[in-house]
Amino acid sequence: MTVDLEESARKLLEVVPIIMQAIRSEMRSRRSLDLTVPQFRALAFVNRNEGSSLWEVARHMGLTPPSTSRLVDGLIARGLMARNDHPADRRRVRLTVTGQGLTILEASTEGTASYLADKLSGVDADNREVIDKAVETLRAVFAPAHELER
Amino acid sequence: MTVDLEESARKLLEVVPIIMQAIRSEMRSRRSLDLTVPQFRALAFVNRNEGSSLWEVARHMGLTPPSTSRLVDGLIARGLMARNDHPADRRRVRLTVTGQGLTILEASTEGTASYLADKLSGVDADNREVIDKAVETLRAVFAPAHELER
DNA sequence: ATTAAATAATTAGAACATCTAATTATTAGA
DNA sequence: TCTAATAATTAGATGTTCTAATTATTTAAT
Numbered sequence: 424m425t426v427d428l429e430e431s432a433r434k435l436l437e438v439v440p441i442i443m444q445a446i447r448s449e450m451r452s453r454r455s456l457d458l459t460v461p462q463f464r465a466l467a468f469v470n471r472n473e474g475s476s477l478w479e480v481a482r483h484m485g486l487t488p489p490s491t492s493r494l495v496d497g498l499i500a501r502g503l504m505a506r507n508d509h510p511a512d513r514r515r516v517r518l519t520v521t522g523q524g525l526t527i528l529e530a531s532t533e534g535t536a537s538y539l540a541d542k543l544s545g546v547d548a549d550n551r552e553v554i555d556k557a558v559e560t561l562r563a564v565f566a567p568a569h570e571l572e573r
Numbered sequence: 574m575t576v577d578l579e580e581s582a583r584k585l586l587e588v589v590p591i592i593m594q595a596i597r598s599e600m601r602s603r604r605s606l607d608l609t610v611p612q613f614r615a616l617a618f619v620n621r622n623e624g625s626s627l628w629e630v631a632r633h634m635g636l637t638p639p640s641t642s643r644l645v646d647g648l649i650a651r652g653l654m655a656r657n658d659h660p661a662d663r664r665r666v667r668l669t670v671t672g673q674g675l676t677i678l679e680a681s682t683e684g685t686a687s688y689l690a691d692k693l694s695g696v697d698a699d700n701r702e703v704i705d706k707a708v709e710t711l712r713a714v715f716a717p718a719h720e721l722e723r
Numbered sequence: 724a725t726t727a728a729a730t731a732a733t734t735a736g737a738a739c740a741t742c743t744a745a746t747t748a749t750t751a752g753a
Numbered sequence: 754t755c756t757a758a759t760a761a762t763t764a765g766a767t768g769t770t771c772t773a774a775t776t777a778t779t780t781a782a783t
Contacts, residue, residue: 428690428693428694428701429687429690431690431693431701431704431705431708432686432687432688432689432690432693433682433686434705434708434709434712435592435689435693435708436596436682436685436686436689437712438708438711438712439589439592439593439596440593440596440610440614441635441712441715441716441717442585442589442711442715443589443590443593444634444635445635445715446586446589446590447741448635451741451742459741459767459768459769460590461769461770462768464590476731476732477731477732477733478730478731478732484594485591485594485595485598486769486770486771487770487771488731488732488733489732489733489734489735489770489771489772489773490769490771491732492732492733492734493733493768493769493770494768494769494770496733497767497768497769509731512730512731512778512779513731513777513778513779514730514731514732514777514778514779515730515731515732515778516731516732532583532586535586536579536582536583536586537582538582539582539585539586540578540579540582542714542715543578543581543582543585543714544578545714546710546714550706550707550710551578551581553703553706553710554581554585554707554710554711555581555584556700556703556707557700557703557704557706557707557708558581558584558585558588558707559584560696560700560703560704561588561592561704562584562587562588562591564692564693564695564696565588565591565592565595565692566588566591567591597770601770601771609739609740609770611740611741612739626760626761627760627761627762628759628760628761636740636741636742637741637742637743638760638761638762639741639742639743639761639762639763639764640740640741640742641761642761642762642763643739643740643741643762644739644740644741646762647738647739647740659760662749662750662759662760663748663749663750663760664748664749664750664759664760664761665749665759665760665761666760666761
């Protein structure tokens with residue numbers, strides 16, 4: 424029984440980047456899809472939140488608006504996202520995922536989830552449940568507050 | 574009870590980047606230390622493995638040798654790491670953490686772990702134990718195989 | 724109603740991350 | 754010894770992310 428907070432934190436700090444790296448490599452390895460993690464996340468968010476403003480995407484991702492603006496630029500350049508005028512407020516932007524963007528998002532989600540599922544398949548049912556529960560708790564702890572009421 | 578492998582994988586895919594982003598922001602926010610996550614990881618690895626070769630660092634981090642070479646360049650430029658000749662094999666490089674590097678590594682570890690500990694402090698003991706156990710399992714699943722016998 | 728303040732987004736400039744391909748040394752093996 | 758393999762770097766590209774400054778638009782206050 425660890426229970427030592429600092430110790431738990433250090434382990435988390437060691438393991439999270441390792442998993443992240445695995446996800447990153449997996450995502451970029453599919454030549455045909457080739458989304459970076461931020462691109463993937465932005466696409467997924469806008470897909471779930473049709474017509475998001477740049478600021479909403481930035482807040483979700485924990486990025487500054489300029490960073491987000493560039494990120495979106497890249498996605499638009501590849502035809503995966505579209506930037507339109509907001510009808511009520513001309514300062515604002517309405518972001519949407521294009522058909523092609525959705526196709527790639529889905530393929531990428533599917534592919535990466537399969538990869539992770541494969542990794543997890545070696546874990547017995549009990550421990551998988553432990554992981555599920557931990558992920559749930561961690562989500563509550565780390566997810567931007569405004570996204571938890573869903 | 575979720576138990577659905579694919580579903581677990583998708584949740585992991587959602588949550589890991591969120592935690593990662595929190596860690597990244599936290600690390601870069603300490604102006605005086607200001608390590609990026611890859612810099613931090615490289616420093617931590619070389620500190621634990623005095624005299625590592627470039628290739629070992631690359632393998633640990635899941636990066637290509639060129640990427641690692643540049644990463645190390647940056648650390649050396651900041652005086653946090655040193656690159657020396659390997660006595661037996663002149664192709665190889667012996668990496669070590671400098672005194673200043675160690676100072677910054679420790680401060681950064683301490684600061685980031687405190688930040689995470691603070692986040693986790695709101696979680697009750699039972700759930701903390703669940704998280705610990707999950708982290709342990711995930712480490713076994715994702716850590717590079719060669720690093721598990723320790 | 725006009726001006727000042729606040730908000731939304733972008734541009735500019737910088738440092739870093741990361742890849743593939745090609746190159747340079749050095750060592751090991753046929 | 755000449756060729757293979759190994760270790761590392763350089764080159765060139767694209768993407769990430771920051772701060773600071775700028776542009777446009779809307780809201781609020783006189």
